[in-house]
Amino acid sequence: MLEITGLTxxxxxxxxxxxxxxxxxxxxxxxxxxxxGAGKTTLIKSVLGLTRPDGGEIRxxxxxxxxxxDAYRARIGYMPQVARFPENLSAxxxxxxxADLRGMGAVRGxxxxxxxxxxxxxxxxxxxxxxxxxxxxxxxxPLRALSGGTRQKVNAVLAFLFRPALLILxxxxxxxxxxxxxxLKDKVLAERAAGRTFxxxxxxxxxxxxxxxxxxxxxxxxxxxxxxxxxxxRRTRQTRLERAIARLMLDRVDARxxxxxxxxx
Amino acid sequence: xxxxxxxxxxxxxxxxPLPAPRSPLLKVLRYELSNVARSRWLLGYAAFFLxxxxxxxxxxxxxxxxxLSLVNVVLFVIPLVGLVxxxxxxxxxxxxxxxxxxxxxxxxQLFAALWLGLALPLAGAFALGVALPFAWHGLGxxxxxxxxxxxxxxxxxxxxxxxxxxxxxIAVRSDxxxxxxxxxxxxWLALGLLYDGLVLLLVAMFADYPIExxxxxxxxxxxxxxxxxxxxxxxxxxxxxxxxxxxxxRFFQGAGGTAVAATALALWIAVPVAxxxxxxxxKDF
Numbered sequence: 001m002l003e004i005t006g007l008t009x010x011x012x013x014x015x016x017x018x019x020x021x022x023x024x025x026x027x028x029x030x031x032x033x034x035x036x037g038a039g040k041t042t043l044i045k046s047v048l049g050l051t052r053p054d055g056g057e058i059r060x061x062x063x064x065x066x067x068x069x070d071a072y073r074a075r076i077g078y079m080p081q082v083a084r085f086p087e088n089l090s091a092x093x094x095x096x097x098x099a100d101l102r103g104m105g106a107v108r109g110x111x112x113x114x115x116x117x118x119x120x121x122x123x124x125x126x127x128x129x130x131x132x133x134x135x136x137x138x139x140x141x142p143l144r145a146l147s148g149g150t151r152q153k154v155n156a157v158l159a160f161l162f163r164p165a166l167l168i169l170x171x172x173x174x175x176x177x178x179x180x181x182x183x184l185k186d187k188v189l190a191e192r193a194a195g196r197t198f199x200x201x202x203x204x205x206x207x208x209x210x211x212x213x214x215x216x217x218x219x220x221x222x223x224x225x226x227x228x229x230x231x232x233x234r235r236t237r238q239t240r241l242e243r244a245i246a247r248l249m250l251d252r253v254d255a256r257x258x259x260x261x262x263x264x265x
Numbered sequence: 266x267x268x269x270x271x272x273x274x275x276x277x278x279x280x281x282p283l284p285a286p287r288s289p290l291l292k293v294l295r296y297e298l299s300n301v302a303r304s305r306w307l308l309g310y311a312a313f314f315l316x317x318x319x320x321x322x323x324x325x326x327x328x329x330x331x332x333l334s335l336v337n338v339v340l341f342v343i344p345l346v347g348l349v350x351x352x353x354x355x356x357x358x359x360x361x362x363x364x365x366x367x368x369x370x371x372x373x374q375l376f377a378a379l380w381l382g383l384a385l386p387l388a389g390a391f392a393l394g395v396a397l398p399f400a401w402h403g404l405g406x407x408x409x410x411x412x413x414x415x416x417x418x419x420x421x422x423x424x425x426x427x428x429x430x431x432x433x434x435i436a437v438r439s440d441x442x443x444x445x446x447x448x449x450x451x452x453w454l455a456l457g458l459l460y461d462g463l464v465l466l467l468v469a470m471f472a473d474y475p476i477e478x479x480x481x482x483x484x485x486x487x488x489x490x491x492x493x494x495x496x497x498x499x500x501x502x503x504x505x506x507x508x509x510x511x512x513x514x515r516f517f518q519g520a521g522g523t524a525v526a527a528t529a530l531a532l533w534i535a536v537p538v539a540x541x542x543x544x545x546x547x548k549d550f
Binding site for chain 2: 074100
């Protein structure tokens with residue numbers, strides 16, 4: 001699915017990613033966790049091509065992603081943490097725009113004659129969330145008139161719409177009410193069952209508990225732990241993921257102290 | 266399944282009678298245009314030129330005089346608005362730009378679409394705002410007025426393209442909104458005010474030497490001055506600029522001079538666009 005080897009990125013003197021190796025297992029939800037500034041966002045943005053890594057390699061389905069490659073992103077759905085859209089467009093226009101960009105313009109054409117060919121576009125487009133979130137009454141309004149939570153729902157619809165093989169969800173339930181958050185989590189589980197692969201970042205531990213199959217723990221741009229959630233629990237001798245991750249974070253502090261001592265000696 | 270119908274109804278404003286464009290540039294541009302065209306500040310910008318032109322034609326005493334005043338308004342307002350709107354717009358669109366970049370679209374095409382998506386509506390609002398009052402007041406009895414008005418339109422559109430491109434270059438290279446805006450306003454002050462002061466100083470210092478050609482070169486190096494010279498030499502008052510003015514008038518009214526001026530303006534568009542695009546291609550979002 002997605003393989004990352006030796007990924008490095010510096011911003012000025014600061015090494016944000018110090019050689020990240022990672023292989024996602026297909027059909028699973030991989031949670032990327034770590035303290036603030038650990039490089040989670042830079043890692044995600046490198047996969048999306050938003051940030052240009054300095055070194056290392058990213059392979060999607062065995063094919064290396066190079067700077068300037070664009071087509072591979074058709075297989076990735078991205079739900080950013082903050083959803084800000086052109087404020088004068090309606091949600092309907094926004095969805096049409098992204099569909100258009102994804103070369104799904106023909107689907108919109110099909111939707112024109114949806115009465116003649118009901119269901120046909122569903123093969124290509126996944127509009128289930130549109131329905132589950134009951135977004136229909138909001139589709140015609142300008143996006144600036146929508147609440148933050150509603151915009152976040154539109155954001156989620158866009159990520160799932162094109163049935164991508166890999167979905168990257170950055171703090172997906174931030175700003176969603178519990179009902180909507182539950183709908184989104186159900187959707188993640190359903191799509192995982194359908195074989196899709198997920199990268200998830202979240203600070204909400206219950207969410208990780210519920211969704212994460214694998215955990216990648218990043219500290220200062222390096223992978224400190226990568227493996228199934230159960231193994232993390234076993235290794236840290238905890239029963240809850242929250243405790244286990246907290247345990248990892250505390251270990252980090254210890255490790256740093258050791259480093260400091262080592263350097264001083 | 267009915268939800269797909271949602272994409273069907275009410276998209277009239279998105280659809281044009283033309284066939285859907287194939288290039289990602291045109292696809293993005295289409296939506297950028299409909300977004301910008303509906304914004305209130307664009308309406309305000311068009312209304313400003315409409316009211317200013319109308320007032321100058323009504324109270325400014327006839328066509329040529331009104332045109333001359335209008336030249337000064339245009340050379341003042343277009344660079345300022347292009348720079349300020351341009352940096353603010355691109356910074357405000359940062360998150361959505363990331364959403365678009367996460368789609369299978371090339372950065373170069375996206376940059377071009379963003380630039381055209383702002384420059385075209387701004388240029389259109391300017392052109393419409395100036396043209397309408399002339400349409401109902403008439404051009405007066407000066408036969409050269411139409412040519413001058415067309416030059417004004419051309420210079421205004423070109424300056425819009427130049428300053429939106431410069432604004433995008435600034436915005437792409439600065440992640441801090443306030444800093445970007447500061448650089449934009451600073452550039453406007455430098456090109457609009459400081460530059461002329463320095464040129465005047467130079468002229469005064471070397472008054473005894475034949476400096477028409479160096480000054481001419483300096484005029485070409487500032488898009489606002491270039492626009493001003495192009496426009497002022499269209500008026501009889503160009504003679505008021507004295508000997509230097511006469512040299513300029515002779516230069517810019519000849520075919521060669523016009524070609525040089527047009528090339529210089531084209532470079533002023535192409536170079537900032539190319540630099541902005543390059544920075545956009547390399548940027549870490």
